[in-house]
Amino acid sequence: AQSVTQPDIHITVSEGASLELRCNYSYGATPYLFWYVQSPGQGLQLLLKYFSGDTLVQGIKGFEAEFKRSQSSFNLRKPSVHWSDAAEYFCAVGAENYGQNFVFGPGTRLSVLP
């Protein structure tokens, strides 16, 4: 079965600074990888996804993520953070096998300083 870790529970950055949120997965085959963002009191919104092909994927709101098979990582990046990016970020891995499910990481809470 697949699993996901997000080593950072809470990250604080200043507005305008760059951001990288870490995600490591464990899965025996090619993973399907996703990043979601959750604002307080809201559901999860899909930021981007990786299925195959180019290992650098672009998402909404200026986010990108890079799939590195050798490191089993799918880190989320943004060159310049805005105050509105403060939220909880979840990495998730899907699977190819019938009946298996998304597995979500524990999340990283992002705080943005003015």
Next chain:
Amino acid sequence: NAGVMQNPRHLVRRRGQEARLRCSPMKGHSHVYWYRQLPEEGLKFMVYLQKENIIDESGMPKERFSAEFPKEGPSILRIQQVVRGDSAAYFCASSAPGQGGYSNQPQHFGDGTRLSIL
């Protein structure tokens, strides 16, 4: 172009009552997933359903919890005889069928139902 619709947004129940949470998937989506999120925690998978079938309920508590996704109408998550520990946000997600498999299509989430037990 409605997204995943969950209702109610907030539900208050007294201990021992029943809670019914509803989820209407996005148009064209036939897969529904339920998750529970406790304060300051991530999402915990509960159950995965397709129309009239429970595919995976490995995350469902063995007692008091049940889920269905009938041929017509929304998916229902039902909690009988609620206890204080059931207080949480319950999220529903839906997805299109996977290509050549399952769980490889992005899940789209509703805004959740926040269940409070008095």
